[in-house]
Amino acid sequence: METKREIKNKKKFYITTAIAYANAAPHIGHALEYIQADAIARYHRKKEDVWFLTGTDEHGDKINRVALSSEKTAKVFVDEIAKIFKALKKDLNLSYDDFIRTTDKKKHWPGVYAIWNKLLKRGDIYLKNYQGLYCVGCEKFLTEKDLNEEGNCPIHKKKPELVEEQNYFFRLSRYEGKIRELIESGKMDVKPAATRSEILSFLNQGLEDISFSRSKKTVPWGIPVKDSDQTIYVWGDALVNYISAIGYGRDEETFKRLWPAEVHLIGKDIARFHAVIWPAMLLSAGLKTPKKIFTHGYITVDGEKMSKSIGNVISAFEPAKKYGIDPLRYYVLREIPSDGDGDFSYDRLTERYERDLARGLGNFVSRTLNLINGEKIDVSKAPSKEVRDEVKRMRARVEKGFDEFRLHEALSAVFDFIKAGDIYVNDKQPWKNKSVKISRDLLAYLEHIGEYIEPFMPETSKKIKSALKYKEDFCTPKKIDPLFPLQK
Numbered sequence: 165m166e167t168k169r170e171i172k173n174k175k176k177f178y179i180t181t182a183i184a185y186a187n188a189a190p191h192i193g194h195a196l197e198y199i200q201a202d203a204i205a206r207y208h209r210k211k212e213d214v215w216f217l218t219g220t221d222e223h224g225d226k227i228n229r230v231a232l233s234s235e236k237t238a239k240v241f242v243d244e245i246a247k248i249f250k251a252l253k254k255d256l257n258l259s260y261d262d263f264i265r266t267t268d269k270k271k272h273w274p275g276v277y278a279i280w281n282k283l284l285k286r287g288d289i290y291l292k293n294y295q296g297l298y299c300v301g302c303e304k305f306l307t308e309k310d311l312n313e314e315g316n317c318p319i320h321k322k323k324p325e326l327v328e329e330q331n332y333f334f335r336l337s338r339y340e341g342k343i344r345e346l347i348e349s350g351k352m353d354v355k356p357a358a359t360r361s362e363i364l365s366f367l368n369q370g371l372e373d374i375s376f377s378r379s380k381k382t383v384p385w386g387i388p389v390k391d392s393d394q395t396i397y398v399w400g401d402a403l404v405n406y407i408s409a410i411g412y413g414r415d416e417e418t419f420k421r422l423w424p425a426e427v428h429l430i431g432k433d434i435a436r437f438h439a440v441i442w443p444a445m446l447l448s449a450g451l452k453t454p455k456k457i458f459t460h461g462y463i464t465v466d467g468e469k470m471s472k473s474i475g476n477v478i479s480a481f482e483p484a485k486k487y488g489i490d491p492l493r494y495y496v497l498r499e500i501p502s503d504g505d506g507d508f509s510y511d512r513l514t515e516r517y518e519r520d521l522a523r524g525l526g527n528f529v530s531r532t533l534n535l536i537n538g539e540k541i542d543v544s545k546a547p548s549k550e551v552r553d554e555v556k557r558m559r560a561r562v563e564k565g566f567d568e569f570r571l572h573e574a575l576s577a578v579f580d581f582i583k584a585g586d587i588y589v590n591d592k593q594p595w596k597n598k599s600v601k602i603s604r605d606l607l608a609y610l611e612h613i614g615e616y617i618e619p620f621m622p623e624t625s626k627k628i629k630s631a632l633k634y635k636e637d638f639c640t641p642k643k644i645d646p647l648f649p650l651q652k
């Protein structure tokens with residue numbers, strides 16, 4: 165079983181990303197979300213039993229259309245896209261434990277049907293006529309916003325027809341008060357504050373029931389509602405991945421152990437689905453709601469919105485191929501505030517690489533290793549108070565950064581620690597006054613950098629740790645190749 169692991173005595177920590185819509189290959193925005201989630205997962209793995217889930221959302225009209233236009237069946241198309249997304253595990257060095265695909269009939273569909281039936285039993289799913297503007301050319305319902313100034317379909321330049329079809333609806337309105345209470349009490353902690361207040365003001369406008377299915381005619385590519393001519397709409401399908409993947413509807417034991425999620429990490433554009441619709445579904449099914457919802461912002465490229473027509477879309481693979489995985493991870497975690505919008509530019513990446521990584525971290529590590537290379541350092545004794553205080557300061561800031569979803573601040577704390585190490589070396593001038601005490605302090609700096617950098621830059625951490633050879637109470641450091649060589 166993919167989702168079964170040894171039950172350890174540690175506290176569990178279940179984190180998810182959004183599942184990516186499988187209509188195109190991943191771009192730098194996807195990379196941002198995966199790297200953020202990976203850093204959080206790695207950080208918590210040090211003390212908790214982490215389960216980290218990601219995956220792809222593979223149903224719906226849009227995918228069907230893109231597939232048809234590339235003369236593929238939808239299934240062949242999503243198989244290809246899912247494969248590309250899965251390749252990011254290696255190419256971004258992600259540590260996720262499981263990858264869920266919504267077309268997976270064995271793993272995902274049982275959960276979808278299980279929760280549908282719960283909602284139905286609860287009386288929260290009911291049939292109602294749905295009225296919408298239907299474009300025959302597009303073969304889909306358009307909203308007022310989709311129409312051009314003349315009120316026509318912008319593609320077909322024709323007035324859409326007012327069509328009525330019978331759909332299943334979900335009684336979202338019933339859960340308005342309960343969701344507000346969950347958010348206001350912090351039982352479902354929505355961060356950052358801007359997203360939290362957006363959700364609360366959305367709730368204050370009042371919730372209406374939502375359409376929960378589509379006719380098979382309009383959306384044929386999806387999970388069918390049993391004994392009906394309907395397809396389950398995205399809410400009842402994609403959102404359910406967070407519980408279906410861990411066994412809801414097929415492996416109650418694993419599900420009970422892992423649910424509720426400690427963190428759903430998502431983009432702020434889908435905050436309402438996750439902080440309103442999803443918890444309402446869970447409440448209706450008698451399940452717990454997620455503990456935290458973290459939303460990240462948008463990423464621009466050289467100050468501009470990414471778009472196919474401008475031709476500035478950066479693939480999720482490209483920067484890591486050019487600069488290395490850890491430099492990319494460093495950039496997105498440091499330069500882009502986790503809880504806000506940010507920009508990607510190769511110029512900035514080059515700057516960060518040279519200044520922070522090559523001349524900062526890389527230089528400190530090789531400088532220190534040069535000073536203590538080959539020494540046999542007794543590690544049964546603690547480093548000096550001065551160094552221990554620096555460690556304490558860093559630890560507190562790192563903890564706070566991860567807790568509040570301000571990963572850029574956690575990472576800054578690690579780099580301030582490196583700076584403190586540099587100041588220490590300049591102060592003590594160990595090339596003049598060597599002492600066992602100073603060597604032990606320098607080693608403590610390296611050990612803690614190796615440890616604290618791991619969630620952000622796992623490969624770099626591994627390299628630093630490889631320089632520190634332990635035997636019983638002693639460590640004999642040895643030199644390693646430059647971590648971040650400078651290109652000419």
Ligand SMILES: [Zn+2]
Nearest residue numbers: 299302317320
């Ligand atoms: Zn149209």
